[in-house]
Amino acid sequence: MEFIDLKTQYQAMRSDINARIQAVLDHGQYIMGPEVAELEQRLAAFTGARHCITVSSGTEALLISLMALGIKPGDEVITTPFSFIATAEAIVLLGATPVFVDIDPATCNLAPALIEERISARTRVIMPVSLYGQPADMDEINAIAWRHGLVVIEDAAQSFGATYHGRRSCNLSAIGCTSFFPSKPLGCYGDGGAIFTSDDHLATAMREIRVHGQSRRYMHTRVGVGGRMDTLQCAVVLAKLERFEWELEQRTRIAAAYDALLSGKLDMVARRRDRSSAFAQYTVALDERDRVQATLHAAGIPTAVHYPVPMHLQPAYAHWCRADDAPVALAMAARVLSLPMGPYLEHASVQQVAATLLGALGQSVPPGARCVPA
Numbered sequence: 017m018e019f020i021d022l023k024t025q026y027q028a029m030r031s032d033i034n035a036r037i038q039a040v041l042d043h044g045q046y047i048m049g050p051e052v053a054e055l056e057q058r059l060a061a062f063t064g065a066r067h068c069i070t071v072s073s074g075t076e077a078l079l080i081s082l083m084a085l086g087i088k089p090g091d092e093v094i095t096t097p098f099s100f101i102a103t104a105e106a107i108v109l110l111g112a113t114p115v116f117v118d119i120d121p122a123t124c125n126l127a128p129a130l131i132e133e134r135i136s137a138r139t140r141v142i143m144p145v146s147l148y149g150q151p152a153d154m155d156e157i158n159a160i161a162w163r164h165g166l167v168v169i170e171d172a173a174q175s176f177g178a179t180y181h182g183r184r185s186c187n188l189s190a191i192g193c194t195s196f197f198p199s200k201p202l203g204c205y206g207d208g209g210a211i212f213t214s215d216d217h218l219a220t221a222m223r224e225i226r227v228h229g230q231s232r233r234y235m236h237t238r239v240g241v242g243g244r245m246d247t248l249q250c251a252v253v254l255a256k257l258e259r260f261e262w263e264l265e266q267r268t269r270i271a272a273a274y275d276a277l278l279s280g281k282l283d284m285v286a287r288r289r290d291r292s293s294a295f296a297q298y299t300v301a302l303d304e305r306d307r308v309q310a311t312l313h314a315a316g317i318p319t320a321v322h323y324p325v326p327m328h329l330q331p332a333y334a335h336w337c338r339a340d341d342a343p344v345a346l347a348m349a350a351r352v353l354s355l356p357m358g359p360y361l362e363h364a365s366v367q368q369v370a371a372t373l374l375g376a377l378g379q380s381v382p383p384g385a386r387c388v389p390a
């Protein structure tokens with residue numbers, strides 16, 4: 017069993033992916049070839065945002081977004097400590113200060129109720145993460161930002177395809193950033209990412225920053241980065257986009273199958289009714305997480321911990337925070353466990369994972385529990 021099965025996905029789309037890659041090899045425009053603009057148009061339409069700017073990774077998407085806003089040393093960016101390190105990395109690379117606000121223990125997303133007490137005269141941005149694929153509480157966060165004149169950047173690296181009040185993740189605030197790292201819900205075969213905004217001025221700044229701050233060839237009107245997404249990687253995403261909605265449905269079905277077997281038997285990351293998840297992960301919370309993970313491993317079931325150490329306690333980041341900044345994130349870091357998930361996971365595997373997990377907890381699968389929701 018694979019934690020995320022990319023091989024089966026490739027087999028399912030092999031001819032489309034190969035044809036798309038072959039087309040790039042034939043036309044030879046490896047940098048900013050026609051697939052780049054094509055993908056940007058398709059993704060903008062998919063999310064409803066006016067602009068999509070593809071970039072070389074999700075990390076670069078966050079960095080370029082902050083650069084376009086002019087974030088500089090002394091500025092503060094409010095974010096969650098319970099995320100992949102890239103979220104905080106982009107902030108500190110610009111000399112700005114990450115302010116870690118604790119999470120909601122139910123969803124593991126940034127807790128809006130705790131944000132306002134951490135806003136200062138230096139705060140410029142709130143950067144929530146839509147963790148595990150489920151959008152953060154964007155209405156509450158946008159309202160706080162509006163009251164204080166701040167910009168909201170959704171780190172949607174795990175939630176591309178998710179919806180919130182009928183809108184797509186990445187189009188839920190002024191700026192949305194996603195990643196096409198292979199294991200994300202929509203992945204390429206290397207590094208890639210995208211920024212979404214409906215602000216024309218920001219979009220122009222982002223496009224220039226992506227190419228070394230160039231407004232025209234060899235005219236550098238801003239300081240930028242080398243942050244383009246390869247044409248080949250855009251071609252892979254274009255091919256995978258054809259089946260993406262179907263894959264989202266499959267992820268939802270697999271999650272429902274896990275729910276049917278596990279709910280009521282252990283804690284799981286809560287999912288809100290007013291939004292849908294892209295299910296980058298299906299995550300449960302256990303008191304004896306490490307022991308249970310070892311049992312699953314011994315049974316040949318791969319799992320992962322997202323994330324074992326909150327960002328505010330990482331050695332390189334401790335400088336910006338107090339150890340007692342986010343007790344809920346610290347507690348959840350010891351309890352969360354992500355199970356195998358993906359559109360191609362078989363129902364027999366879901367059943368095996370659930371039975372082994374419950375067995376490790378001294379429980380059993382409910383008799384007659386149907387894995388496939390009717």
Ligand SMILES: *Cc1c(COP(=O)(O)O)cnc(C)c1O
Pocket residue numbers: 073074075076099100102103145171173174195196197207208209
């Ligand atoms: C994966 C991820 C990133 C970084 O994306 P890359 O494409 O790997 O640079 C940023 N934030 C979150 C929450 C992620 O999961």
